[in-house]
Amino acid sequence: MESVLGEKIREILANHGKLAVDIAEITDTSDLYAAGMTSHASVNVMLALEDTFDLEFPEKMLTKATFSSVQSIAEALTEIGLD
Amino acid sequence: MTELSGNASVAGEGSDFRRALTSMVAVAAENAADVDHNSRFPQEAIEAARNGSLLGAAVPSEFGGLGLNIAELCHIVEQLGRVCSSTGMVMAMHYIQVLCLSRHGRSEYLQQVLRRCAKEQLLLASATTEVNIGGDSRSSSCAVRALPEGQIELKKTCPVISYGRFADAILVTARRNEDAVASDQVLVYLPADDYQLNKTFDWDALGMRGTCSEGFEFAGITEQAGVLDDLFEKISAETMLPAAHTLWASVWYGMAAKAGENARTVVQRAARKNPENPPPSALRLAELEVSLQSMAELVRSAIARYQAGWQSPEVLESLQFAISMNTLKVASADLVRKIVGDAMLIVGIAGFANRSPLSLARLYRDSIAPSVMVNNDRIYNHTSTLLLVSRGER
Numbered sequence: 300m301e302s303v304l305g306e307k308i309r310e311i312l313a314n315h316g317k318l319a320v321d322i323a324e325i326t327d328t329s330d331l332y333a334a335g336m337t338s339h340a341s342v343n344v345m346l347a348l349e350d351t352f353d354l355e356f357p358e359k360m361l362t363k364a365t366f367s368s369v370q371s372i373a374e375a376l377t378e379i380g381l382d
Numbered sequence: 383m384t385e386l387s388g389n390a391s392v393a394g395e396g397s398d399f400r401r402a403l404t405s406m407v408a409v410a411a412e413n414a415a416d417v418d419h420n421s422r423f424p425q426e427a428i429e430a431a432r433n434g435s436l437l438g439a440a441v442p443s444e445f446g447g448l449g450l451n452i453a454e455l456c457h458i459v460e461q462l463g464r465v466c467s468s469t470g471m472v473m474a475m476h477y478i479q480v481l482c483l484s485r486h487g488r489s490e491y492l493q494q495v496l497r498r499c500a501k502e503q504l505l506l507a508s509a510t511t512e513v514n515i516g517g518d519s520r521s522s523s524c525a526v527r528a529l530p531e532g533q534i535e536l537k538k539t540c541p542v543i544s545y546g547r548f549a550d551a552i553l554v555t556a557r558r559n560e561d562a563v564a565s566d567q568v569l570v571y572l573p574a575d576d577y578q579l580n581k582t583f584d585w586d587a588l589g590m591r592g593t594c595s596e597g598f599e600f601a602g603i604t605e606q607a608g609v610l611d612d613l614f615e616k617i618s619a620e621t622m623l624p625a626a627h628t629l630w631a632s633v634w635y636g637m638a639a640k641a642g643e644n645a646r647t648v649v650q651r652a653a654r655k656n657p658e659n660p661p662p663s664a665l666r667l668a669e670l671e672v673s674l675q676s677m678a679e680l681v682r683s684a685i686a687r688y689q690a691g692w693q694s695p696e697v698l699e700s701l702q703f704a705i706s707m708n709t710l711k712v713a714s715a716d717l718v719r720k721i722v723g724d725a726m727l728i729v730g731i732a733g734f735a736n737r738s739p740l741s742l743a744r745l746y747r748d749s750i751a752p753s754v755m756v757n758n759d760r761i762y763n764h765t766s767t768l769l770l771v772s773r774g775e776r
Contacts, residue, residue: 319563332615335563338520339767346771358773361701363615 304376309367311351312336315343327370332363333345341366348372392448399448402434403458411465414592418744423548424469426507427462432471438500440480442751446495446500452481452625452692456632463636467748470633472545475648478625479553481508482569482610486617491607495551495571507549509600513539517757520618521564525557532606536570537599539598541583544595550574554600555614567614569622570604577602589747590755604763606660620698624688624707631681631714634752637745638718641725642674644740648729666728670721675716684710702775708765715752721748 305327312331313322319335336344344366349355356365356379365375392399410427417424431437440455441447450458455477463470483506498504510519524538532601536556546552551573558568583597610617645667652661687706693695726733726742733742 333563333566335565337565342767342771358701358775361771361773362696362699363619364699382580 301311304381305369307351308348308376310371311344315347316340323368325369328368329372331340331367332370336366338363344372348376352376354379354381393450393454396433396749399436399439402430402436403461404447406430406434407461407465408434410462410469410716414466414469414744417466417468417592419646421586421594423545423594424466424592425548425658427466427469428472428548432505434505435500435503436473437476437503437505440477440484440731442484443494445484445496446742447480452628452689454746456628456681456685459629460632460639463633464640466592467633467637467745467751468590471590471593471630474626474629474633475508476506476546476623476755477629481615481625482553482621483571485621486569486610486612487571488605488611491605492571493611495573499665502550504550505548505708507543507544507546507552509538509540509552509554509598511540511542512555513541516541517694517760519555519622520567520615522557522567523564525560526568526570526609527560528606529603533603534570534606534609535603536572536577537601537756538576539582539599541597542595543579543598543600544593546579546596546598546742547581547594552577552600554602558613559776565615569617571608571610572602572604576604576608589744590751594754610703616695616699619704621694624698624703624718627707627711628681628685630756631684631710632750634714634718634749635677635681637749638677641722641742641745641749642670644742645670645725645728647711648732654688663728670724670728671726672748673717673721677714677721679744680710680713680717686692701772705765705768705772706776708761708768711756712758712765715756715758718752719749722746 305371309322309325316331316336317340325334345356360375365371390609409430410424413424415425435448438447439450439458441450459470459474462473480484480499483492511517512523515521515523527535529535536554538554538556543552551571554570554572555567556570557564558566568660578601580599581596582599585594585596649661649663649667652663684706697703698727722745726746729740731743732738732740735741736743
């Protein structure tokens with residue numbers, strides 16, 4: 300994964316993910332829900348991603364799976380046209 | 383996921399299943415007043431279910447059950463809801479647990495449990511609520527503790543385990559292990575021999591008195607294999623929550639339909655006495671029909687939606703499905719309260735009397751339970767979060 304994108308996603312997770320572990324411990328494939336992110340927190344993460352990257356997730360992407368790891372978030376962002 | 387295409391040959395007219403259901407409904411009706419009066423478990427009706435193989439209705443046929451689909455299970459509890467709300471709710475809660483087992487338990491041990499559910503007609507209960515957490519089933523503080531030799535220990539302070547003292551087994555939510563966060567949960571099957579229940583609260587409430595929703599200190603030691611294969615997050619989204627909301631809503635619709643029936647009877651009698659002038663209550667009945675039709679359509683379409691997505695995790699885990707199932711719950715809880723209350727005004731004093739053929743007294747008390755026993759505001763709160771990101775697709 301492009302590290303700049305990964306870092307941006309981590310920053311948003313640190314601010315909005317309400318994780319029970321330090322963001323430094325989160326790898327690209329760590330399960331964010333197992334790290335303590337609730338579905339309520341994932342909504343805030345999603346809103347922050349949309350604001351930061353100025354894009355909108357289509358409804359079909361609004362699933363738990365999309366926000367389950369740094370990598371899955373990066374893939375989703377790439378799929379909806381983040382350059 | 384298990385194939386569940388419905389079992390027309392089982393559920394058809396004139397089948398053993400139909401006879402068993404008719405007989406169970408009759409027994410539930412016969413004992414409803416006494417169950418309510420004494421706030422006791424509907425023993426006779428559950429025994430009738432056992433004798434008619436109805437406790438195994440949700441077990442897939444390859445494991446010896448009737449293999450009925452969600453629409454057929456909803457039909458069963460709706461019929462019960464018409465005559466005894468408590469019996470309807472007990473059967474609904476039981477079916478929810480069986481569906482969790484059959485859709486999310488794949489180990490040899492759990493398949494054996496499913497076979498026993500059908501063969502021995504076991505009654506399953508659930509312990510999802512926990513002290514200091516309340517009804518939010520997606521959060522636990524108790525945790526599964528590993529013991530030597532493939533066993534696990536589980537202790538939980540439960541404000542409510544409905545009919546817990548009468549169940550043959552209980553499914554319990556807990557954190558996956560002692561290091562897991564509150565939302566990282568599993569669902570564990572424990573047979574009655576593997577746990578002790580120490581009662582902490584009695585159940586003496588306004589309505590749904592037969593559900594015996596008492597509080598307990600739960601302590602159990604069981605096989606590690608009793609932990610269902612899927613994480614609870616998945617079980618909750620795909621089965622526990624939608625099955626609960628469709629089955630409960632069906633019971634509540636049965637209650638509403640019964641109240642509507644009493645109202646119709648009263649208006650039609652009055653109309654026959656004086657065919658020239660329809661009674662004023664006829665207009666009220668026409669108004670009541672608006673609520674009844676709304677509720678019937680809402681519940682049926684939600685069941686059809688769940689049935690259609692039954693084997694599609696992508697549908698069941700979607701935002702719109704979660705919103706629709708939450709909305710089903712709060713809408714049908716509100717509607718049953720409104721419909722029974724409005725029917726009371728039409729039936730009048732005969733409905734208000736505790737003992738009359740048209741009494742709505744018990745139903746009126748029971749109709750408040752759906753909004754109180756499973757708190758609407760918590761569900762609204764969850765929906766409001768989802769709506770922050772919804773694109774409005776329905």
